[in-house]
Amino acid sequence: MTPAIRNGLIIAWLGALSVASIVLAIQPADSAQAPAAAHTADYDELTVQRINIVEPNGNPRVIISSKQRMAGLYWGGKEYQHPTRDEGGFLFFNDDGDEVGGMIFKSHKQGDKSAASASMLFDQYKQGETLGLIYGEENRQREAGLRVWDQPDIEMLPAIALSDQLARATTEAQRAELNAQLKKMAEEMRGKGYFTERFFAGKQLGEAVLKLADAQGHPRLVLKVDPQGQASIEFLDAAGKTTNRLAAVK
């Protein structure tokens, strides 16, 4: 290699390297650009299968999702599998990252049979539903209204952990065992006010109803108007027997 060729080669190589360095330096990496662009974005229309509104620490605050991509059950910011959830809509979360409610819409049709429901539900702290705006029907038997439940003073985490195991179970034997444990847990909670309906205002199987119940869930004061217009106010005892009744005609 003559010195002249050698020098020429070095200069050409240096030149190529310089150009490459400048290109790399000037062209901002997408990865460097992304955080800035991701800071805020502006669209006319956005189409997604799921959107998560999250707190800075990553805990969910609201999830809106298709049925297909619906989240499991978040509790303390951790996601557990949900054994039965099969619906799309909204989920709501509190400051602890617990699921505290949702709004869902379902419909199912098979031949002549159909079922549909929609509800917005708020949960008791560390527990299940305590207030809901609900609509449901099965084969044209309908109810719609506002419902209030008591729930026990028991933290629901053990039940959530069990149902997560149930969702992951691989054998029928495991499922049977976990179902039995969950059933036992529900029985224990039932004695402590689990899903005890205290209030309903709406319509139920054709009747307009306002129903107030005691802590055992027994309706004790019921206002009712049937489709034909028969109206009554009934006071009931714990056994469900009417003790006093007011009506348009005695």
Add this chain to the structure above:
Amino acid sequence: MARLVRGNLVFVWLTLLTVALGFVGYSRAASDAQQTASARTARFEEINVRRLNIVEPDGKPRVVVSSRARMPGLYWGGKEYRHHSRDDGGFLFFNDEGDEVGGMTFSSRREGDNTSVHSGLLFDQYKQDQTVGLVYNERNGQRAAGIRVWDRPDQSLLPVIELSDKAARAASDAEREAIRAEMTRLAQSWGPMGERLFAGKERGASIVRLADGNGRPRLVLKVEASGEPRVEFLDEAGKVVRRYPQ
């Protein structure tokens, strides 16, 4: 070897630089590619959007959140029909079949001294119209707010939706009004769809009102703004037939 390296120190240096630069370039390209692939899930601190569609994998809507300007028409069976009167922003909800089954909307209109305000969260009966809702309305200072429950017929709303689409496309106001009248006639021919329950406040009074299958109030609990509490039983003509306190 040592001599060879020493003799070509410049070339060794250049080779090392080339390899280093090549590595930087490659790793950056790779991370960019990864970023593009993960556009399937993306993270933002804030998104401003005129309309957001949450859809099932087959494209059927599940939830739409929209400005008034971009609000969609009426989806039914996953197909979009035009809406003859919708002019609100907010949320629309859809069932597994891609039918619109409710919404939550907020509107306010002001024309001179007249104001008209509405907020509502409504759920529809299957294949029909609204059956339960949390509703607030105000017109020129007259306010109502509460929960309402309605009866709806068993028939599918589809023929009315098709008429609504037709009305939205009408060439003249007269034609649109004629189609709207037809919509009303058709819906009424299906039978009663009255309000069965109201609990809330209306024109200054607190009220719980239960109605019969034709939407006629038959049992009313009421406290007027001035304070008189009343329980009233009414006949189908609206006459009070029994009252407490007597």
